[in-house]
Amino acid sequence: MKRAVFHVAEFQVLNWKSEQPEILRDRIREAGIVGMGGAGYPTHEKIEKCLAYDPRTVLVNGVECEPGVSADETLIINYAEEILEGCAILERCLGTTGSHLAVGSRFVFNTFKELKKANTTLTVVEATPSSGEERALVQSVLGQHIDSDEFPANKGILVLNVATVFAIYEAVCKGYRPQDRIMTVNCIDVWVPLEEPIECIVGRSTQLTAGGCYTGRLADGQQLTQATLNAIESDRPPNPSPCIRCGWCTDVCPLKLPVEAIYASRENEDQWAQFAVDLHTCFECGACVEACPSQIQILDVIRQERSSLTHQNRAKEHARIANERFAERNRRLERLANQAAERRASREQSSRKW
Amino acid sequence: MVKPQLTTPQLMWLVASSLLPGLLVATLYFGHTILLNCAVAVGVCLLADIFSTRNPRIVSDGSATVTGLLIGLSLPPSIPLHLVALAGLAAILLGKVVFGGLGKNTFNPAMVGYALVLVAFPEDLTHFDATTGATALDVLSHRGGITVGEASRSPAYGDFGALGYEYVNVAFLGTGLFLVGFRIIPWYLPLGMLVGLALPALLFYDSGSSASLGSPLFHLFAGGTMLAAFYVVTDPVTAPRSVGAKILFATGIGCFTLIIRAFGAWPDGIAFAVLLGNAFVPLLDKIPFRRRLPTS
Numbered sequence: 001m002k003r004a005v006f007h008v009a010e011f012q013v014l015n016w017k018s019e020q021p022e023i024l025r026d027r028i029r030e031a032g033i034v035g036m037g038g039a040g041y042p043t044h045e046k047i048e049k050c051l052a053y054d055p056r057t058v059l060v061n062g063v064e065c066e067p068g069v070s071a072d073e074t075l076i077i078n079y080a081e082e083i084l085e086g087c088a089i090l091e092r093c094l095g096t097t098g099s100h101l102a103v104g105s106r107f108v109f110n111t112f113k114e115l116k117k118a119n120t121t122l123t124v125v126e127a128t129p130s131s132g133e134e135r136a137l138v139q140s141v142l143g144q145h146i147d148s149d150e151f152p153a154n155k156g157i158l159v160l161n162v163a164t165v166f167a168i169y170e171a172v173c174k175g176y177r178p179q180d181r182i183m184t185v186n187c188i189d190v191w192v193p194l195e196e197p198i199e200c201i202v203g204r205s206t207q208l209t210a211g212g213c214y215t216g217r218l219a220d221g222q223q224l225t226q227a228t229l230n231a232i233e234s235d236r237p238p239n240p241s242p243c244i245r246c247g248w249c250t251d252v253c254p255l256k257l258p259v260e261a262i263y264a265s266r267e268n269e270d271q272w273a274q275f276a277v278d279l280h281t282c283f284e285c286g287a288c289v290e291a292c293p294s295q296i297q298i299l300d301v302i303r304q305e306r307s308s309l310t311h312q313n314r315a316k317e318h319a320r321i322a323n324e325r326f327a328e329r330n331r332r333l334e335r336l337a338n339q340a341a342e343r344r345a346s347r348e349q350s351s352r353k354w
Numbered sequence: 355m356v357k358p359q360l361t362t363p364q365l366m367w368l369v370a371s372s373l374l375p376g377l378l379v380a381t382l383y384f385g386h387t388i389l390l391n392c393a394v395a396v397g398v399c400l401l402a403d404i405f406s407t408r409n410p411r412i413v414s415d416g417s418a419t420v421t422g423l424l425i426g427l428s429l430p431p432s433i434p435l436h437l438v439a440l441a442g443l444a445a446i447l448l449g450k451v452v453f454g455g456l457g458k459n460t461f462n463p464a465m466v467g468y469a470l471v472l473v474a475f476p477e478d479l480t481h482f483d484a485t486t487g488a489t490a491l492d493v494l495s496h497r498g499g500i501t502v503g504e505a506s507r508s509p510a511y512g513d514f515g516a517l518g519y520e521y522v523n524v525a526f527l528g529t530g531l532f533l534v535g536f537r538i539i540p541w542y543l544p545l546g547m548l549v550g551l552a553l554p555a556l557l558f559y560d561s562g563s564s565a566s567l568g569s570p571l572f573h574l575f576a577g578g579t580m581l582a583a584f585y586v587v588t589d590p591v592t593a594p595r596s597v598g599a600k601i602l603f604a605t606g607i608g609c610f611t612l613i614i615r616a617f618g619a620w621p622d623g624i625a626f627a628v629l630l631g632n633a634f635v636p637l638l639d640k641i642p643f644r645r646r647l648p649t650s
Binding site for chain 1: 360361415458591
């Protein structure tokens, strides 16, 4: 595949088999590598967090969550050896032996089987819209349950996207800083330069979507491509039909959230509050959008409700703080007035000095 | 488990076309008037929808067609055409538009239209033309002192249900099972309604005394039972949200149907049973049926 950017080695090429793990970790930090699966968490911090909690294993996430996006799969098929080498680098960073690589399809699995190395265990995970989420992946590959308020790194499991692992390989073995990534641009996988306005890549449109057609957000043409973005679409499904309450969104939700009820309460702010927990649990897999026969962008509604809820909570918090400060001020003024009265009374009672 | 990736209009057209085999069987038994009724009802529904939304493209969403077909199939074949048109008009305007259009209606539009005509012009609906005579449900309802066994020997009865209606019902059962098989409609709604109708009928069935309610088999294959079970109760817009509430809703409609058939003034009370069930939906939605909290 043709790269989008001509890379120049910015760093010295390291021979990772002989270098110290600290030097490898410094390289990952210097190259500014962030998680390319979507969250954009700095990778060196994740590694350090993992080291602090007794590192156990590396889990490389090659499961494509979203229907219509195949950027990770293309990367794995074209750069399989590099990714396996990246796994080995990470093992050395953490000082563990053995890593896991989860892929979403049998086809990719067969690609790897030919050049399989001893340390990396390969697993095929059924590619459902939710199976690529890191907690679900740890559950299905390693069989360990992780609560929604904890991170895999807290259990010593380093979960990284394949694109991140590839970037780590390039930073260490080639001395490159990440400057491009594979994206699914209107269903075709290509290398796309980072920090480039979206409309320079797909052309002008009023319906640009940053992200896949189910989970993406409506984007401005001037928005820049980022390492965390894995797809660009130049048009969204227009004119949704009205909701007919078929409930398929609720049926497909991997977290069993009452999606239809949440959507039905979209115009009623009072009702959002009862769904606050659900709204914050949703990890935006897009299964509901895919299932919807009326082609409603349910995720847009959920995101909007969530942000309004956050704003409401913030406003409530501000009001509470202001109220407390006001009460404190009143108490202080009262106290000062009392002290002044006491002083005056004591002065009046004491005999005159002159 | 792969869900069919169909859009809402495609779903509506699929449901509408799956009504056609039943319509064909009904035409064979009741004559071409039922075809005419369906055509008038669909035409009026489409026109009413276009005029109320001022958008001719609304025709493509198929929901008005389904409503019109349901009205044409549920009204008796001998009814005057202006009443069919009135039912269609009432279905769209009073059943759907006043609530804010597709997806917002509380009551099933087709049943609203049917019930309105049934209440306003009872003599036109319950009295059938001289050639076919009274329907079997009519005989059951107004049988006086005769036993159900005697009543079932009246010419209005067929092999196992009501004459003619039994095979129409079999046709709707077939196409309905097709829709269930392709996961267009959930299986528990029709099953709930049929069980809600047949189980009490079985419990109170005493092989046909004069106080009996009629055999369960007769109830399943008389009137519009299958049409209602597979095409009316399963309307997602007017059904409650959770699975438990849906089962309660469907079973309740089945029970109401039996009660109205056995004790009510109208021979077939499915329309009223459905409307009654629809009225309970906001209440059923309030019941917290095992709201599973996220575990991961």
